[in-house]
Amino acid sequence: MSSTAEILIVGGGIIGMLTARELALSGCQVTLLERQQTGRESSWAGGGIISPLYPWRYDDAVTALAGWSQQHYRQLSESLKEETGEDPEWTQNGLLMMQVEDQTEAQNWAAAHRVSLQILTADDVAACEPLLGSPSPAVWMKDVAQIRNPYLAVALVASLRRLGVNVVEDMPVLSLLSRDGRVRGVKTAQGEISAGQVILAGGAWSGELMAELKTDIELQPVKGQMILFKAKPGWLQRIVLQGDRYLIPRRDGHVLMGSTLEYTQFDKSTTEVALEELQQAAFELVPGLKDYPVVKQWAGLRPGTPHGIPYILEHPGIEGLYLNAGHFRNGVVLGPASARLMADIVLKRETIIPSDSYKLLAIH
Numbered sequence: 001m002s003s004t005a006e007i008l009i010v011g012g013g014i015i016g017m018l019t020a021r022e023l024a025l026s027g028c029q030v031t032l033l034e035r036q037q038t039g040r041e042s043s044w045a046g047g048g049i050i051s052p053l054y055p056w057r058y059d060d061a062v063t064a065l066a067g068w069s070q071q072h073y074r075q076l077s078e079s080l081k082e083e084t085g086e087d088p089e090w091t092q093n094g095l096l097m098m099q100v101e102d103q104t105e106a107q108n109w110a111a112a113h114r115v116s117l118q119i120l121t122a123d124d125v126a127a128c129e130p131l132l133g134s135p136s137p138a139v140w141m142k143d144v145a146q147i148r149n150p151y152l153a154v155a156l157v158a159s160l161r162r163l164g165v166n167v168v169e170d171m172p173v174l175s176l177l178s179r180d181g182r183v184r185g186v187k188t189a190q191g192e193i194s195a196g197q198v199i200l201a202g203g204a205w206s207g208e209l210m211a212e213l214k215t216d217i218e219l220q221p222v223k224g225q226m227i228l229f230k231a232k233p234g235w236l237q238r239i240v241l242q243g244d245r246y247l248i249p250r251r252d253g254h255v256l257m258g259s260t261l262e263y264t265q266f267d268k269s270t271t272e273v274a275l276e277e278l279q280q281a282a283f284e285l286v287p288g289l290k291d292y293p294v295v296k297q298w299a300g301l302r303p304g305t306p307h308g309i310p311y312i313l314e315h316p317g318i319e320g321l322y323l324n325a326g327h328f329r330n331g332v333v334l335g336p337a338s339a340r341l342m343a344d345i346v347l348k349r350e351t352i353i354p355s356d357s358y359k360l361l362a363i364h
């Protein structure tokens with residue numbers, strides 16, 4: 001096989017698919033290559049909280065992307081539902097963060113970024129979320145929403161097909177092709193595909209394809225395990241976070257408990273230890289969960305970067321080669337803004353936010 005595409009995107013997670021959608025909506029001819037099925041890796045495994053956890057602890061570069069996405073998520077979800085009939089279930093049920101030590105930093109950050117954030121007493125917390133085992137003072141962000149990320153992925157691929165994007169599944173990209181400082185396309189198991197522009201959005205695997213390009217990219221897989229309870233719709237109301245553990249109630253009564261943070265390379269197996277730890281943490285937060293079964297356990301590989309700031313840039317030494325990867329724990333919330341910023345860079349438009357913070361990549 002030998003063929004040609006205008007813009008090639010490698011990787012069909014939400015970052016690749018959102019980027020493809022932005023470019024297709026701008027009139028570009030896009031081909032997306034996914035080595036297995038779209039939206040089945042980290043983008044499927046994630047929790048779908050549309051906010052970083054403890055957002056004030058992040059760099060402004062993350063806050064800027066998150067803020068833009070948060071303003072556009074509801075509209076995105078509604079448009080996808082209208083276009084495709086698939087509902088990503090954008091739901092604004094707020095984020096309740098328990099036992100937060102740096103409340104003053106949280107308040108200062110919220111004031112500076114005009115974000116709604118309140119400090120609640122233990123009594124307030126008990127009144128608003130009566131299922132909690134030990135209500136304590138908490139930080140409450142009422143505007144935080146969630147999305148059902150597997151549904152988002154299904155809606156996105158349907159939207160791409162409607163927009164005329166050539167989505168090719170079961171098509172692993174083996175290497176990137178470049179010559180004389182320009183990208184030429186990619187090599188797949190079924191032959192070469194030439195393209196004037198190639199965007200690498202391979203999540204945790206992006207580093208493997210970048211390895212031969214001698215950049216200082218710092219990207220590694222970070223495993224996260226989750227468990228799923230089947231409770232009743234409307235039972236737990238809010239997203240609840242304590243330490244590194246959170247509960248996310250879905251509309252249909254499922255409650256996710258996440259997540260572990262494990263540096264175990266590309267191992268995606270689930271473990272008994274994580275199951276027990278997550279179950280224990282869930283029971284401590286909401287004792288009533290003991291009455292409901294755990295119906296699923298899974299793991300996904302986050303594309304981890306040292307500060308959680310994604311790479312969104314054109315390769316400094318290879319014209320036409322772009323990278324949109326490294327969203328670590330926040331690819332769902334940062335996705336729409338990252339995709340739009342990537343499209344702005346590719347199409348040489350004015351960017352939605354300054355792009356310098358996402359260009360921290362040098363060649364050796």
Ligand SMILES: Cc1cc2nc3c(=O)[nH]c(=O)nc-3n(C[C@H](O)[C@H](O)[C@H](O)COP(=O)(O)OP(=O)(O)OC[C@H]3O[C@@H](n4cnc5c(N)ncnc54)[C@H](O)[C@@H]3O)c2cc1C
Pocket residue numbers: 010011012013014015016033034035036037038039040041042043044045046047048049050051171172173174201202203204205206209223224225226258259260299300301302303324325326327328329330331332333334
């Ligand atoms: C347990 C867990 C909980 C999370 N919770 C949240 C949350 O609540 N909120 C939030 O914002 N984020 C969350 N995240 C993070 C978020 O899921 C990720 O940051 C995001 O999904 C990354 O998207 P991606 O498209 O870059 O990567 P992926 O979804 O991993 O997609 C990359 C795709 O590229 C494909 N690919 C790789 N190499 C090749 C190749 N050579 N050729 C062709 N295709 C290739 C892969 O098959 C894959 O489909 C969570 C993650 C985990 C694991």
